[in-house]
Amino acid sequence: MKSKKAAIGKTMTWIVATIIILFVIILFVYGAGVLGLELFGGDDSLKESSTKSEQMLFALLNTKFNDKTLTEHLNEEDWEKNLKEIEKEIYEIVKRLPENSKKAGWSLEIGGESFGVIPMQGHSPEKIKEVSFINLKNVKISLLKVEK
Amino acid sequence: MFKNKKAGERILSIYLFIIYIIVAIGIASGVILFRSDLDVREIEAGILSDKVIDCLVEQGRLKEDFFEEGFDLLAECDFNFKDNTEKYLGEERYAVKVESFYFENKKALKNVEAGKTDLLTYCGLEGEKIPKCNLKELYVLDVLDDKILLKINSAVGKVENV
Numbered sequence A: 001m002k003s004k005k006a007a008i009g010k011t012m013t014w015i016v017a018t019i020i021i022l023f024v025i026i027l028f029v030y031g032a033g034v035l036g037l038e039l040f041g042g043d044d045s046l047k048e049s050s051t052k053s054e055q056m057l058f059a060l061l062n063t064k065f066n067d068k069t070l071t072e073h074l075n076e077e078d079w080e081k082n083l084k085e086i087e088k089e090i091y092e093i094v095k096r097l098p099e100n101s102k103k104a105g106w107s108l109e110i111g112g113e114s115f116g117v118i119p120m121q122g123h124s125p126e127k128i129k130e131v132s133f134i135n136l137k138n139v140k141i142s143l144l145k146v147e148k
Numbered sequence B: 001m002f003k004n005k006k007a008g009e010r011i012l013s014i015y016l017f018i019i020y021i022i023v024a025i026g027i028a029s030g031v032i033l034f035r036s037d038l039d040v041r042e043i044e045a046g047i048l049s050d051k052v053i054d055c056l057v058e059q060g061r062l063k064e065d066f067f068e069e070g071f072d073l074l075a076e077c078d079f080n081f082k083d084n085t086e087k088y089l090g091e092e093r094y095a096v097k098v099e100s101f102y103f104e105n106k107k108a109l110k111n112v113e114a115g116k117t118d119l120l121t122y123c124g125l126e127g128e129k130i131p132k133c134n135l136k137e138l139y140v141l142d143v144l145d146d147k148i149l150l151k152i153n154s155a156v157g158k159v160e161n162v
Helices: A005-040 A051-062 A070-074 A079-095 B006-034 B041-056 B073-077 B117-122
Strands: A104-110 A113-116 A128-135 A140-147 B094-102 B108-115 B132-141 B147-156
Touching (some): A051 A070, A051 A140, A051 B132, A070 A079, B041 B073, B041 B094, B041 B147, B094 B117, B117 B147
Antiparallel strands (some): A104 A113, B094 B108, B094 B147, B132 B147
16 A cells, blocks of 8 residues: 555545535535426416416407497497497406406406406516407407406 | 556545445435425316316307207217226216306306216315315306306316325
8 A cells, every 4th residue: 555645636636526516416406496496386376277268358358338249349440439438347347257356356458458356557477377368450458367 | 656556446436436326315315305296186177177168168158058958068078087997997087067157146057067076075175185176267158148157167086196
């Protein structure tokens, strides 16, 4: 066991490499956990598909207000005036849509106007749980489920 | 100059094994710490409810057939709730209940059930080894433009797999 100087050098290199590898592994495992929570974690119970919102939007567009469907009202040139006349009735229906609760509510957006129990202004995209939209001749209509 | 290298290689190999062990512990701890239970039955029930919606509702309108006498949800929607494997021999492992009400006064219209309806009694209950449910409620119209509230409750059994 004479002349171990060269062996000591290599050994020390491996000791340092071991410590670095250990540190990197711990960092990656922790990072994977944090990334996983960021991308997939949180409360998934409110994230749903939009099949339901799609069909509800179609139903709202075919609902009659003053003997004309909402689509017919909005396809006219003076659609904004029409909207003013029926906005109270629209609001009454949206307010009573199923699954409106203290946690989340439906909002119907027609042009820039929003009908719903939760004001839309200033809502961040993460708060929107379901969404469907359609472009008519004059205006875009969206049905959104928004978390408070 | 190049004498006595045997001792050096023996010392090196110990550290190589130590590194292998550290890497293995790192991988194992990552799997153990961050694994999650993979019970997807609630999601499966949600997908089943979506399929029922796709089947019964077109362009926001509930199909007229729904209100007919003898309406068979399984035949109409081409569902097969039976598990034909050797273990279950055709036993049904899913259930669906569709309820319709008038939107204005919540008066009940028609209810349709399909599959192993016993599973639906567990809906709303908490627990691990019990069927999982998903409830979806939506606003639709019927062919006469009446406003309808539709409730679709789906349940998935498969408690043995949990």
